[in-house]
Amino acid sequence: MIAPGAASVRTPNIAIEFESVGLTFGARTDTPTVALKDVHCRIEPGKVTALIGPSGCGKSTLLQIARGFLDPSRGSLRFVEIASGQTTGRPAMATVWQAFNLFPWLTVIENVAFGLELAGLPRGEREARARVAIGAVDLAGFENRFPRQLSGGMRQRVGIARALVMQPEVLLLDEPFGALDAQTRLVLQEQLSRLVETSGTTAILVTHSIEEAILLADKIVVMTARPGRIAAEIDVKLPRPRTFATTHEPEYGALFDRIYGMLRDEVMQAMIIESDGGKE
Numbered sequence: 492m493i494a495p496g497a498a499s500v501r502t503p504n505i506a507i508e509f510e511s512v513g514l515t516f517g518a519r520t521d522t523p524t525v526a527l528k529d530v531h532c533r534i535e536p537g538k539v540t541a542l543i544g545p546s547g548c549g550k551s552t553l554l555q556i557a558r559g560f561l562d563p564s565r566g567s568l569r570f571v572e573i574a575s576g577q578t579t580g581r582p583a584m585a586t587v588w589q590a591f592n593l594f595p596w597l598t599v600i601e602n603v604a605f606g607l608e609l610a611g612l613p614r615g616e617r618e619a620r621a622r623v624a625i626g627a628v629d630l631a632g633f634e635n636r637f638p639r640q641l642s643g644g645m646r647q648r649v650g651i652a653r654a655l656v657m658q659p660e661v662l663l664l665d666e667p668f669g670a671l672d673a674q675t676r677l678v679l680q681e682q683l684s685r686l687v688e689t690s691g692t693t694a695i696l697v698t699h700s701i702e703e704a705i706l707l708a709d710k711i712v713v714m715t716a717r718p719g720r721i722a723a724e725i726d727v728k729l730p731r732p733r734t735f736a737t738t739h740e741p742e743y744g745a746l747f748d749r750i751y752g753m754l755r756d757e758v759m760q761a762m763i764i765e766s767d768g769g770k771e
């Protein structure tokens with residue numbers, strides 16, 4: 492089980508604001524791709540915001556912009572301290588990618604502690620923090636295993652531990668469970684839901700799964716087909732803790748249908764864009 496509280500995160504106090512953000516790949520080439528256009532969105536601190544939209548609509552691009560790996564071609568990104576209302580620097584962030592991205596030649600504990608080593612922490616502290624994070628994802632006892640000796644679900648939990656160990660103010664999750672089988676995915680969704688509830692961390696979750704978005708998010712941002720824009724922002728008011736049983740609630744069904752209705756149109760639009768050659 493992912494034990495909440497075992498992995499400490501800082502008190503969230505910074506909102507992320509995307510203002511008219513646009514991004515064009517290959518702008519100076521003959522075949523530019525407009526990935527994002529005029530995106531306005533506010534990520535509230537201490538909340539989970541899910542980004543959902545058709546393949547290629549710019550979800551990962553938006554995360555990369557938040558992370559600082561890509562600069563928007565247009566518009567801006569602001570980090571705003573809630574208490575003072577002042578803009579501030581980029582908060583500490585950690586990312587869980589869809590591909591597990593573990594180093595195959597390092598053990599579980601070495602993988603988890605890797606970022607701390609880069610940060611120059613002394614060995615004792617690295618190990619202590621890594622053990623706490625490993626315990627938080629219920630992998631105590633597996634510290635000395637190599638990734639190839641773990642199941643897909645366990646590997647992904649190592650990925651989550653590796654992000655948590657950095658004690659990020661913002662957790663970026665890019666389809667964290669996309670590569671897992673349906674049952675493992677369900678269990679991890681429930682566990683992650685509990686973790687984010689109790690830790691109060693700010694999180695942005697990219698997912699293709701409406702179910703995952705509803706179970707985990709406080710707000711669901713539905714994106715249009717490329718060029719990605721915000722089609723709707725939907726608050727999820729279902730009570731927590733949310734579990735598989737939540738999916739039987741009438742309110743869940745209504746929300747699911749509403750989001751599915753929007754996505755179906757956008758996914759069909761995305762299919763047309765792709766069959767046109769994928770470029771703008």
Ligand SMILES: Nc1ncnc2c1ncn2[C@@H]1O[C@H](COP(=O)(O)OP(=O)(O)OP(=O)(O)O)[C@@H](O)[C@H]1O
Nearest residue numbers: 516517524526545546547548549550551552553717
């Ligand atoms: N480095 C790049 N160079 C050129 N085009 C890119 C690059 N990265 C992404 N793109 C294009 O930008 C668009 C948005 O890509 P992005 O990866 O953000 O989509 P996504 O919503 O995350 O898709 P998926 O759901 O399939 O992961 C796509 O058309 C993609 O092909």
Ligand SMILES: [Mg+2]
Nearest residue numbers: 550551552665
């Ligand atoms: Mg993506």
